[in-house]
Amino acid sequence: xxxxxxxxxxxxxxxxxxxxxxxxxxxxxxxxxxxxxxxxxxxxxxxxxxxxxxxxxxxxxxxxxxxxxxxxxxxxxxxxxxxxxxxxxxxxxxxxxxxxxxxxxxxxxxxxxxxxxxxxxxxxxxxxxxxxxxxxxxxxxxxxxxxxxxxxxxxxxxxxx
Amino acid sequence: xxxxxxxxxxxxxxxxxxxxxxxxxxxxxxxxxxxxxxxxxxxxxxxxxxxxxxxxxxxxxxxxxxxxxxxxxxxxxxxxxxxxxxxxxxxxxxxxxxxxxxxxxxxxxxxxxxxxxxxxxxxxxxxxxxxxxxxxxxxxxxxxxxxxxxxxxxxxxxxxxxxxxxxxxxxxxxxxxxxxxxxxxxxxxxxxxxxxxxxxxxxxxxxxxxxxxxxxxxxxxxxxxxxxxxxxxxxxxxxxxxxxxxxxxxxxxxxxxxxxxxxxxxxxxxxxxxxxxxxxxxxxxxxxxxxxxxxxxxxxxxxxxxxxxxxxxxxxxxxxxxxxxxxxxxxxxxxxxxxxxxxxxxxxxxxxxxxxxxxxxxxxxxxxxxxxxxxxxxxxxxxxxxxxxxxxxxxxxxxxxxxxxxxxxxxxxxxxxxxxxxxxxxxxxxxxxxxxxxxxxxxxxxxxxxxxxxxxxxxxxxxxxxxxxxxxxxxxxxxxxxxxxxxxxxxxxxxxxxxxxxxxxxxxxxxxxxxxxxxxxxxxxxxxxxxxxxxxxxxxxxxxxxxxxxxxxxxxxxxxxxxxxxxxxxxxxxxxxxxxxxxxxxxxxxxxxxxxxxxxxxxxxxxxxxxxxxxxxxxxxxxxxxxxxxxxxxxxxxxxxxxxxxxxxxxxxxxxxxxxxxxxxxxxxxxxxxxxxxxxxxxxxxxxxxxxxxxxxxxxxxxx
Numbered sequence: 001x002x003x004x005x006x007x008x009x010x011x012x013x014x015x016x017x018x019x020x021x022x023x024x025x026x027x028x029x030x031x032x033x034x035x036x037x038x039x040x041x042x043x044x045x046x047x048x049x050x051x052x053x054x055x056x057x058x059x060x061x062x063x064x065x066x067x068x069x070x071x072x073x074x075x076x077x078x079x080x081x082x083x084x085x086x087x088x089x090x091x092x093x094x095x096x097x098x099x100x101x102x103x104x105x106x107x108x109x110x111x112x113x114x115x116x117x118x119x120x121x122x123x124x125x126x127x128x129x130x131x132x133x134x135x136x137x138x139x140x141x142x143x144x145x146x147x148x149x150x151x152x153x154x155x156x157x158x159x160x161x
Numbered sequence: 162x163x164x165x166x167x168x169x170x171x172x173x174x175x176x177x178x179x180x181x182x183x184x185x186x187x188x189x190x191x192x193x194x195x196x197x198x199x200x201x202x203x204x205x206x207x208x209x210x211x212x213x214x215x216x217x218x219x220x221x222x223x224x225x226x227x228x229x230x231x232x233x234x235x236x237x238x239x240x241x242x243x244x245x246x247x248x249x250x251x252x253x254x255x256x257x258x259x260x261x262x263x264x265x266x267x268x269x270x271x272x273x274x275x276x277x278x279x280x281x282x283x284x285x286x287x288x289x290x291x292x293x294x295x296x297x298x299x300x301x302x303x304x305x306x307x308x309x310x311x312x313x314x315x316x317x318x319x320x321x322x323x324x325x326x327x328x329x330x331x332x333x334x335x336x337x338x339x340x341x342x343x344x345x346x347x348x349x350x351x352x353x354x355x356x357x358x359x360x361x362x363x364x365x366x367x368x369x370x371x372x373x374x375x376x377x378x379x380x381x382x383x384x385x386x387x388x389x390x391x392x393x394x395x396x397x398x399x400x401x402x403x404x405x406x407x408x409x410x411x412x413x414x415x416x417x418x419x420x421x422x423x424x425x426x427x428x429x430x431x432x433x434x435x436x437x438x439x440x441x442x443x444x445x446x447x448x449x450x451x452x453x454x455x456x457x458x459x460x461x462x463x464x465x466x467x468x469x470x471x472x473x474x475x476x477x478x479x480x481x482x483x484x485x486x487x488x489x490x491x492x493x494x495x496x497x498x499x500x501x502x503x504x505x506x507x508x509x510x511x512x513x514x515x516x517x518x519x520x521x522x523x524x525x526x527x528x529x530x531x532x533x534x535x536x537x538x539x540x541x542x543x544x545x546x547x548x549x550x551x552x553x554x555x556x557x558x559x560x561x562x563x564x565x566x567x568x569x570x571x572x573x574x575x576x577x578x579x580x581x582x583x584x585x586x587x588x589x590x591x592x593x594x595x596x597x598x599x600x601x602x603x604x605x606x607x608x609x610x611x612x613x614x615x616x617x618x619x620x621x622x623x624x625x626x627x628x629x630x631x632x633x634x635x636x637x638x639x640x641x642x643x644x645x646x647x648x649x650x651x652x653x654x655x656x657x658x659x660x661x662x663x664x665x666x667x668x669x670x671x672x673x674x675x676x677x678x679x680x681x682x683x684x685x686x687x688x689x690x691x692x693x694x695x696x697x698x699x700x701x702x703x704x705x706x707x708x709x710x711x712x713x714x715x716x717x718x719x720x721x722x723x724x725x726x727x728x729x730x731x732x733x734x735x736x737x738x739x740x741x742x743x744x745x746x747x748x749x750x751x752x753x754x755x756x757x758x759x760x761x762x763x764x765x766x767x768x769x770x771x772x773x774x775x776x777x778x779x780x781x782x783x784x785x786x787x788x789x790x791x792x793x794x795x796x797x798x799x800x801x802x803x804x805x806x807x808x809x810x811x812x813x814x815x816x817x818x819x820x821x822x823x824x825x826x827x828x829x830x831x832x833x834x835x836x837x838x839x840x841x842x843x844x845x846x847x848x849x850x851x852x853x854x855x856x857x858x859x860x861x862x863x864x865x
Contacts, residue, residue, distance in 0.1 A: 029375075045795040077369075098229075101364075102546030137773070
């Protein structure tokens with residue numbers, strides 16, 4: 001049913017009239033021009049479409065847009081603070097933790113959720129936390145390295161403040 | 162006026178001022194003759210490889226595309242180094258058929274080893290032009306001039322200097338590369354040979370990188386296309402009234418193309434779901450369970466690819482012979498980005514943004530489909546989200562263009578994951594039959610390798626065996642296509658994964674029969690110094706200590722050659738004998754690829770090859786019944802995940818006396834063999850079929 005849905009998208013309030021049962025992925029990509037969220041499988045199996053909803057990584061190909069009413073949605077486009085990249089984004093660049101880049105937004109946002117729950121994960125914990133995100137190019141080793149190094153940087157930032 | 166000249170004029174109009182260097186196809190460089198021979202359409206003589214603008218920035222134009230494998234970085238390194246400009250001054254334009262030179266496609270690990278020298282030649286030619294201009298401007302003989310970071314200066318008086326930008330100002334100079342230009346020697350490299358991070362990361366970590374399905378145009382429609390339930394099925398009845406009842410949906414019904422279009426992609430899908438269609442599905446008894454019997458029964462005659470000595474003599478000399486049949490399954494490319502294209506037709510010009518490995522092939526195919534000339538079609542290749550050999554047939558680009566023509570608005574076609582699996586050109590299932598023997602001293606006396614349906618790449622062995630023969634039936638992928646119930650095609654290092662798995666497994670079985678250590682056994686049968694060095698480098702890094710196999714340690718080794726590059730992998734596995742599950746603990750991958758342009762990029766390709774290779778070795782296979790594909794999404798088709806990741810250690814063996822060789826594919830070819838041999842070393846069981854699933858491993862252990 002068409003409804004008026006409002007939520008925060010990358011820090012800005014949006015209100016759209018939309019069928020609330022539509023999947024968040026398509027609304028983000030089509031009406032809201034957030035093409036950083038990718039379609040990979042359409043059934044929550046690959047993680048390419050992950051976005052943050054109230055800081056929690058969710059698979060936007062499975063979530064109805066109505067479910068984000070009043071919530072805070074962050075896509076990869078909204079992760080940096082202006083020109084200031086998030087430590088995860090920086091670490092992915094510094095470790096060359098990507099090849100084709102298609103899975104990268106979902107990887108970074110899933111890692112964001114992982115680090116929120118566990119600020120100092122072991123490599124095994126990172127593997128477990130990232131296991132439902134697929135990468136076909138085989139960047140896995142470097143993605144783990146990048147998450148480890150971002151965790152360390154986030155930890156340092158926190159201890160400074 | 163000839164089409165060529167007309168095109169050149171158009172190009173120059175676009176290009177404005179500055180200096181452009183063309184490569185004249187059909188010139189003295191063999192690679193250009195080859196390119197010209199393969200080019201079926203104009204232009205053959207007008208495109209530029211580089212231009213130097215009046216601000217001194219250099220644009221490198223190439224028909225190659227970036228799909229993750231890294232030429233956006235390595236080609237920029239080549240250009241900057243040969244031209245003596247800063248790496249940061251080079252901009253890359255890739256895969257745009259209106260501005261880039263014709264290219265056959267990005268595959269076969271050809272970019273660095275075959276295209277690289279051409280690109281470098283163009284840069285070297287441009288440098289000559291600049292030196293000539295600099296000599297005039299500074300009134301200093303060329304012999305006294307040097308170039309660095311985009312500046313030409315007099316070595317006798319470095320105050321006398323002029324920038325490339327200043328030299329390009331107000332000029333419209335075009336030059337052809339015809340003779341063989343002087344390329345820099347490795348000792349002169351400043352940018353090539355340096356490890357460089359990817360240059361497209363910033364866009365890719367911020368979501369700014371655009372892939373074909375991310376392009377938005379005013380008035381565009383999203384198309385969803387009616388697909389058959391099985392390959393070979395014929396549409397017998399279709400009722401689109403349900404789709405038409407969806408507000409905003411448009412239905413296009415042509416005899417071979419029934420599509421629903423809508424301003425929203427999900428609404429288009431919903432409308433398509435309301436189309437009622439009946440198909441006539443031809444009966445077929447072939448499935449993933451009996452495909453190998455079928456292939457053996459229909460295999461055509463083949464070619465002898467290599468032969469030496471006399472097989473009969475070798476057989477007589479053998480004290481022990483071993484005959485093994487190996488099986489490989491259909492494997493999917495499964496790039497994370499499904500095929501997508503957006504087509505727009507304005508007047509007599511069609512522009513298509515496509516995820517493709519061969520934009521020029523896409524252009525020609527689109528042109529034929531919509532009745533345009535090739536020059537009226539422009540294909541633009543945005544970032545491509547993985548290809549691995551699978552993005553070459555361009556059907557989605559043709560569909561988008563046909564639909565755009567039918568509705569008069571821009572149309573996007575993006576495959577669902579299910580369509581992606583269904584229309585994939587799988588790596589073919591294959592059978593390899595090897596007969597070999599050793600004498601009492603533990604030397605291999607003969608080797609008879611026959612490969613069915615994989616193709617011949619990697620079939621010819623490189624061991625020192627006096628009597629041998631290599632047969633491929635049929636000789637190439639193309640000749641065997643009709644034997645398969647669906648499309649097959651090139652998959653990262655085509656044929657070589659299958660052939661190397663078989664050869665290296667058989668070598669290990671021979672080593673076991675001789676009671677030898679698998680590495681020592683290989684070294685005893687190697688004369689090629691390149692392979693010997695790579696094998697030793699891998700063994701050193703791994704910390705290999707010799708022991709006859711099976712040693713119960715779970716150590717395996719495999720060697721291979723692909724795209725001119727030599728590679729060895731050594732792996733350590735632990736096998737759960739009750740469940741048959743294989744835990745790959747670590748993999749050392751060593752390769753020698755001649756001169757390395759970007760060691761960082763080369764290393765990453767090796768890591769990617771190891772990781773991706775574990776998929777076809779352990780878990781990946783496409784199951785099917787006749788033309789119906791049963792595995793059409795990631796919950797059933799298991800690609801490698803974080804949890805199965807071993808520790809990966811890479812070694813690049815220096816070989817600066819050898820020109821650059823391929824890097825995107827070689828390190829993957831040994832992954833089947835290395836895992837099979839490690840499983841054998843752990844358990845004594847020889848795995849003869851890929852993938853080596855827990856059920857197969859368990860069965861092989863029980864048999865052993």
